[in-house]
Amino acid sequence: MSLFTQPLDWDQQLLQRYDLAGPRYTSYPTAPQFTEAFSETALRNAITRSNHAGRPLSLYFHIPFCESLCYYCGCNKIVTNNKSRALPYLQRMIQELALYADLFDTQKLVKQLHWGGGTPTYISDEEMSLLMKATRRLFRLADENQGEFSVEIHPGRVSASTMKHLRNLGFNRVSMGVQDFDERVQQAVNRYNTLAQVRDLTRELRAQDYQSISMDLIYGLPLQTLNSLRDTLEKVIDLNPDRLSIFNYAHMPHLFKSQQLINEQDLPSPAAKLDMLHFAIHTLEQAGYRYIGMDHFAKPEDDLARAQDAKKLQRNFQGYSTHGDCDLLALGVSSISMIDNVYVQNAKELNAYQQKMDMGLLPIHKGFTLNDEDKLRRFIINRLICHCELDFAEVTQLFDIEPESYFARELAQLAPMEEDGLLGIDKEGIKVHNKGRLLIRRVCMVFDEYLQKARQDSQQIRYSKII
Structure with a gap:
């Protein structure tokens, strides 16, 4: 039986323990x-x-x-x-x-x-x-x-x-x-x-x-x-x-x-x-x-x-x-594009958007260009958040890295989640278990390089709670 056809395994204690604030990962970087x-x-x-x-x-x-x-x-x-x-x-x-x-x-x-x-x-x-x-x-x-x-x-x-x-x-x-x-x-x-x-x-x-x-x-x-x-x-x-x-x-x-x-x-x-x-x-x-x-x-x-x-x-x-x-x-106003390796957000205010259009300009307000590291981590987060698994061989083929050594720090951070039964890690990759599906954002946060750095620098970025 596929993971996604099984009824969710609800563990109230684990949900409360891991229910932190975090990104929704509609993009990476966020x-x-x-x-x-x-x-x-x-x-x-x-x-x-x-x-x-x-x-x-x-x-x-x-x-x-x-x-x-x-x-x-x-x-x-x-x-x-x-x-x-x-x-x-x-x-x-x-x-x-x-x-x-x-x-x-x-x-x-x-x-x-x-x-x-x-x-x-x-x-x-x-x-x-x-x-x-x-x-x-x-x-x-x-x-x-x-x-x-x-x-x-x-x-x-x-x-x-x-x-x-x-x-x-x-x-x-x-x-x-x-x-x-x-x-x-x-x-x-x-x-x-x-x-x-x-x-x-x-x-x-x-x-x-x-x-x-x-x-x-x-x-x-x-x-x-x-x-x-x-x-x-x-x-x-x-x-x-x-x-x-x-x-x-x-x-x-x-x-x-x-x-x-x-x-x-x-x-x-x-x-x-x-x-x-x-x-x-x-x-x-x-x-x-x-x-x-x-x-x-x-x-x-x-x-x-x-x-x-x-x-x-x-x-x-x-x-x-x-x-x-x-x-x-x-x-349109405030909308965000994802094209190749860039994100582009339009002007957030209507007047600013319309003024740029009246000048014949693209109404760009902000953006971001992904480097190779960003693209690697975007791939990993997308695989986990959409399919609850990560195939190390696929990562090696696409990005020419050895995931177990490259992400040794991240895998170490996942170890407590593995002990709690949220996921499994072996030589083939990461598989999120039924018990961990509701906490998938928490799993993805480990691979978010910007979030980890913000925490190290004690920066405050406000997100909604996971659950």
């Missing part, structure tokens, strides 16, 4: 290492290497607008009812896309496309058509059988006709933020969508032949209890989504001002959150979902599970992804 000293020349050189390699593309468009403020949200968003603000932003994003179209090989195939936010369905149907037509004009998109084209939606604020319009534009996957069905919890976080709205919309999406429906939930929200989560999960399972994400609410009001509107006294205790997570995992496994890793669940026949079985799963800024062979080009 965002705190990005620097404003990054040059556009480094980006252009990376694009040239990407063209020569012939790698396909994944496109991400950040549409930051929302009609209302969700108090828990840590995304880069602009809350406004002034819909006229959207078009000038979209026009500049199309301008940015055109600048990149001049740099990329026009024969590159776009295998993935994602609209995130914010709330992408904030924009009108006409504006959606404008953006998608420009994308098809400037880049070569895969056909529906090859391509994954997804959009994030707020099920309480989108119509069936808009979803039909998106389907006609080529979108075939939907990710909807449900979060919680309990009315008291919804009021505490100012996020509303009824069961009837989600049920009716889900039926419409299936009738419109969307290939995949994903739902996002959050545990650890104010006024949330084990009983309220049980009720939400029962309703969600009955809706039968193809994928589920259950995120840990990280209360960090020092970073996200909107979270200051949440009453900290209403937040469940760490012990209560652990109980919620344990119950959610067990309930979803009983309902036939596979725990992919770090918040993500999928049906065994879903592409996410198949990619994991085929060892083609990857981790990027959108979480787990099925196309590990793609370079990621991200457009």
Whole structure:
């Protein structure tokens, strides 16, 4: 039996012992290492290497607008009812896309496309058509059988006709933020969508032949209890989504001002959150979902599970992804691209982003160029976080090193975890055991050279807790 088809082995004592704060590893090195000293020349050189390699593309468009403020949200968003603000932003994003179209090989195939936010369905149907037509004009998109084209939606604020319009534009996957069905919890976080709205919309999406429906939930929200989560999960399972994400609410009001509107006294205790997570995992496994890793669940026949079985799963800024062979080009305010050996983040503020576009410049704010050591450690962390194993022979073949001696210090740090039954280490490599899957971030942290150095230098980088 594959590790990923087994029910998770829950060891409460070990989880509490290893539940430290740490990165989510949507990239390595992580965002705190990005620097404003990054040059556009480094980006252009990376694009040239990407063209020569012939790698396909994944496109991400950040549409930051929302009609209302969700108090828990840590995304880069602009809350406004002034819909006229959207078009000038979209026009500049199309301008940015055109600048990149001049740099990329026009024969590159776009295998993935994602609209995130914010709330992408904030924009009108006409504006959606404008953006998608420009994308098809400037880049070569895969056909529906090859391509994954997804959009994030707020099920309480989108119509069936808009979803039909998106389907006609080529979108075939939907990710909807449900979060919680309990009315008291919804009021505490100012996020509303009824069961009837989600049920009716889900039926419409299936009738419109969307290939995949994903739902996002959050545990650890104010006024949330084990009983309220049980009720939400029962309703969600009955809706039968193809994928589920259950995120840990990280209360960090020092970073996200909107979270200051949440009453900290209403937040469940760490012990209560652990109980919620344990119950959610067990309930979803009983309902036939596979725990992919770090918040993500999928049906065994879903592409996410198949990619994991085929060892083609990857981790990027959108979480787990099925196309590990793609370079990621991200457009819009605050978005982050991953192209060859560079990460590039756009200007975080809307005015700064739009000013750069008006000057005809790429809206770069920060970036990072990976050296050979970074690429080695990125490979290791990606293998562990996606597949819970590391093959030493593969590392030797790809990077021409002897892992056992090269990583002697890191393997020594893993020894206590091996003693605790979280993983096994032998001459062939590292294998994370069932008991260690929930603590995979903690395993990856050992190979994070920047995190280790920051600790040695007593630098404080704030991360959310692992569990």
